[in-house]
Amino acid sequence: MTILEAARKLNAEVIVEGDAVANSIRHVVASDLMSDVLLVDDEDILLLTSLASDQVLRTAHIIGAVGVIVVNGKSLPTSMVQVARDLGITLIKSDKNKFDACIAVHKALESA
Amino acid sequence: MKLGELVRQAGLEVLALPDGGAEIYNGYTSDLLSDVMGHCPENSILITVQNHKNTVAVSTLAGVQAILVVHNRSIPDEMLALANREKVALLRTTFDQFTISCRIGALLGASSF
């Protein structure tokens, strides 16, 4: 399942389409702590987070994440959107809280 | 679902369990304490990697029944002591936030589509 497909299943809004938009999601990380995220060794990660900051995208770039879904319906600052464009990372916004988003993504992955 | 039952079925490690009969209606996954304070529903289990006493303090304000620390992170004595004092359950799992959220979600039968 790609990140765009995940967004569709979650009824989430795609803000920026990044470079890895066609990659399959292989691993999901749900964290708001950047250092926690940086400990992950896997590839093709989908990052679910409540944090709406530029650093989320910078961290996502460092770990080669496929994209980021910001939960809790947080409005995304323009700088964050710009950084997503600059780094070529897919940025999606969801109204669900992270717990519900995890379940929804899980269900979507299972049925993919 | 009763907390004791949830702990058992999810295979969670217990560090403090003042009331196994407490009803858990929701799960909440967050590492941002400000977010927990603002949005965490009552009677929930908080799934987080934040293993320090501030998590307990915020949990009591937000009506969290149990804190579930992920990644098998070590629990500082201060955190455990405060959890006992405030009667907040303190649990731990080796899994990460995503995996355990899905597991608990399935157990709670949450279907929020």
Added chain:
Amino acid sequence: MSDLPKSYVSEPRLNGEGTEQPAEPLVLIEMIQRLKVRDVMTSKLVTVVRASPLREVQSLMKAKRISGVPVEEGGRFLGLVTINDILRALEGGYIDETCQKHMSTKLVVLEDDMPLSFALRYFENYHYGRFPVINREQKLVGIICQRDINRALLLELANELNRLESEWVLSKATAQPYNLYVLREFPVSKYDFENAGKAANKIKQILQEKKFPPKIIRRIAVAAYELEINLCVHSDGGSLSWQISNGRVEIIATDSGPGIFDLEWACKDGNSTANEWIRSFGFGAGMGLVNVKRVADEFEIESTVDVGTRVKAVIYIDAKLKDEI
């Protein structure tokens, strides 16, 4: 950082008189160790025989612009006539006598597969202008003199510079002449969250362009990012620099304060001096330095309270290097 105890600085080299010299930059050291005597020596040799008169040596030296002529017969290396020998012969009036009578036979020779670093020590210790070079079979294969070394190093340096990035910063160049090899240096300001992480992203992009292996890129990027965030979140401001040279990537984070009081504590998982505001950004979990250690092949940290901190992480690109350690 003159307050740092000597043990944190790399070992100084001693010259012949036993006085200390400052530590040399990485690129030069690597070159000196990598190059062999045979890569640098003159191998097209002009030789004479024992019966040759010194006058013949004199004209050879003039014609070929050399300062030493080996005496060789039937493949056997017998001695060396140097320019000093010729000068003495001219002064002493015996320039027409044979080499056999006046050549140097007690010779210090070098072997052709010795690293250049060895040769340099010989030059330092013996103060000869040149050394004959023999191979494993004890056959004379060349002569090496200071000029050969200078020429070779200059050539290698020029090649090395071409291989490095076209855009490079000489930071505080007058104060620190050894920064020649710095590829990039990024300033990081305190609490500048708008820019925090930009350097690490840039480094990753460059590594991707250069088609480094993905797993190596990940480790380098993580180390750079963690160190950069540390600078932003914990320091009074500083810089993140990185360089690639011959199989290793070095990332160095230096700042001008406040310094770490307890290094051991700081490097432990979960320990952090971050306040709530920083935690709300998603940082300050105390995993930064631990994570850098985890991904790096070499890790060094030194700090002095009220002066500053310096962290260095090295990641080997060349898998072979790892086996050699």
